[in-house]
Amino acid sequence: MANSNSSPLYERLEHKNTMHKVMEFIILFLLLSLLVYRLLSFSNHGFAWLVAFLCELWFTLYWVITISSKWSFVEYKTYPDRLLQRVAEHELPPVDMFVTTADSELEPPIITLNTVLSLLAVDYPTDKLACYVSDDGCSPLTFYSLVEASKFAELWVPFCKKYNVQVRAPFRYFNNDAIPSSKNSGEFKQEWKTMKDEYMKLNRKIEDAVGKSIPFDLSEDFSLFSNIERNNHPTIIKVVLDKEEGHSNGLPRLVYISREKRPKHPHHSKAGAMNVLTRVSGLMTNAPLMLNVDCDMFANNPSVVLHAMCILLGSNENQNEIAFAQFPQIFYDGLKDDPFGNQMAVIWKYLGHGIQGIQGVFYAGTGCFHRRQVIYGLSPNNGKLGNQELLKTFGNSKELTNSAADALRGETKCPSMLLKSIEAAAYQVASCEYEYGTNWGRKVGWMYGSTTEDILTGLSIHNRGWKSIICTPDQPAFLGCTPTGGPASMTQQKRWATGLLEVLLSKNCPIFGTVFAHLQFRQCLAYLWIFTWGLRSLPETCYAALPAYSIITNTHIFPKTIWTGFAGIQGPLYAGTGCFHRRKVIYGLSLI
Numbered sequence: 002m003a004n005s006n007s008s009p010l011y012e013r014l015e016h017k018n019t020m021h022k023v024m025e026f027i028i029l030f031l032l033l034s035l036l037v038y039r040l041l042s043f044s045n046h047g048f049a050w051l052v053a054f055l056c057e058l059w060f061t062l063y064w065v066i067t068i069s070s071k072w073s074f075v076e077y078k079t080y081p082d083r084l085l086q087r088v089a090e091h092e093l094p095p096v097d098m099f100v101t102t103a104d105s106e107l108e109p110p111i112i113t114l115n116t117v118l119s120l121l122a123v124d125y126p127t128d129k130l131a132c133y134v135s136d137d138g139c140s141p142l143t144f145y146s147l148v149e150a151s152k153f154a155e156l157w158v159p160f161c162k163k164y165n166v167q168v169r170a171p172f173r174y175f176n177n178d179a180i181p182s183s184k185n186s187g188e189f190k191q192e193w194k195t196m197k198d199e200y201m202k203l204n205r206k207i208e209d210a211v212g213k214s215i216p217f218d219l220s221e222d223f224s225l226f227s228n229i230e231r232n233n234h235p236t237i238i239k240v241v242l243d244k245e246e247g248h249s250n251g252l253p254r255l256v257y258i259s260r261e262k263r264p265k266h267p268h269h270s271k272a273g274a275m276n277v278l279t280r281v282s283g284l285m286t287n288a289p290l291m292l293n294v295d296c297d298m299f300a301n302n303p304s305v306v307l308h309a310m311c312i313l314l315g316s317n318e319n320q321n322e323i324a325f326a327q328f329p330q331i332f333y334d335g336l337k338d339d340p341f342g343n344q345m346a347v348i349w350k351y352l353g354h355g356i357q358g359i360q361g362v363f364y365a366g367t368g369c370f371h372r373r374q375v376i377y378g379l380s381p382n383n384g385k386l387g388n389q390e391l392l393k394t395f396g397n398s399k400e401l402t403n404s405a406a407d408a409l410r411g412e413t414k415c416p417s418m419l420l421k422s423i424e425a426a427a428y429q430v431a432s433c434e435y436e437y438g439t440n441w442g443r444k445v446g447w448m449y450g451s452t453t454e455d456i457l458t459g460l461s462i463h464n465r466g467w468k469s470i471i472c473t474p475d476q477p478a479f480l481g482c483t484p485t486g487g488p489a490s491m492t493q494q495k496r497w498a499t500g501l502l503e504v505l506l507s508k509n510c511p512i513f514g515t516v517f518a519h520l521q522f523r524q525c526l527a528y529l530w531i532f533t534w535g536l537r538s539l540p541e542t543c544y545a546a547l548p549a550y551s552i553i554t555n556t557h558i559f560p561k562t563i564w565t566g567f568a569g570i571q572g573p574l575y576a577g578t579g580c581f582h583r584r585k586v587i588y589g590l591s592l593i
Contacts, residue, residue: 029068032057056544069526097286101294102143111204113143114146116295117147124307125306129288133256144226147257154242173480231262234261236432260431269454275293279373279446281427290372293371299481305479323469324372327369334482334483344483360523374408376445380465398430
């Protein structure tokens, strides 16, 4: 057995899938044959034939893109145990964790605080972690929930690590009254019951607060939320847990942020919130790695950070070219058979592993570990920026430009500033006017210009020559809640389709990326696959309507030779209408 210090932290597993590739080429050959037939006999047919040809041409092109994306099927297997044997805890890099929420009604605070609690309890040195919660709805209820959750975290985090709890979101861990049978000691039973009682108290507090118009006394910290509007308010930054003040009891730092919003200033939705989180965290902790999750995607695997470190710190092929480690989106309590396709199995199980064999999987907007250097616009072979370039790129905050310079040099030290200086600078970089005249949203940070800021940001990263990896541990890293009905699913997919078309029809289209940047050609085709996803329903609908049109107009949509060919063998197919049957055949009579 190889020494653990020399063994790789992750392995690249390639799958040939020869039979699948042969079948895909057979389908492609049949599609091309149909296109050739239509072209050769085009003059003998009318409008319906033209529509059928255009639809089939689309299907053929889409199939070519699909084959290209799936061709290099690759999986990565990570080994966190090897990492812990090779790297001491104090040598692990710090990680800033971002949680985003925008509406306390659509995204209940109880869900947000469970996500935060699961992140605070991951298996990683607590002094290396910091959690930042962005509340774009500026809800006092969300802030109140975080304050109460921080009190419960002082009990919950030690309990999880003491008994190696695997599911560290309390609402999932306590979803039934049965005590885990694998831990049946008297001490564990007592602590388990105590912990559940404390969580139920927390749950009741949040429910009581939700049911009241003013859930708490608007004094001291909560006075900041009095007389403010959701889209018209100043910046609010509150440190909920801070080890420097002795209140965290060995917990990671927890910070609440609600950026400034004014009616006449663009907010850039989630991308704008993510850029504020990046700047504020750069002043407070400046961790070289950043994790971002949606408020409803809790950490389901306690070793999730270690799995990501295996990818980003691994000694395998060109690990310094890996920009981000993406974990797949997996949902709990979904509808049976997933009728609305919320699990996105095609993307994660098939296309995703194929694309990462080219240049890397797409950035999916949640469950992703980024290098701060990459978010700050660094390219794999980029040179250093001068002071004037730093100010033009990152803004006129000297504190931020200094921390950005440290991050670009690869230094992991926290900013050496007084607390008052940090707070003043944090409020400055979270203001709605700070980005004017800078490169935020254009060359650094999360990209502006589309409601699918995740795909656009990932495209920008790949355009600079970086690669990415999808990490799939046996125990899913993150679990989220999915829309439970058709209307909600359609609304979500409409937003995705709109955002993807915005990129496809803009200067950020990957076709231009292959000419002016470092996007590989097949990676470009993979992006075209996802960008044209929103257009798929148009040709499908047209093609599905052609049989009805052919019956009404008495025209032929499919080649007559197909039917006559069948007749020469054993007979044409039964088409469901216009057919005379023998009753005894319908009754099951056989010629044999």
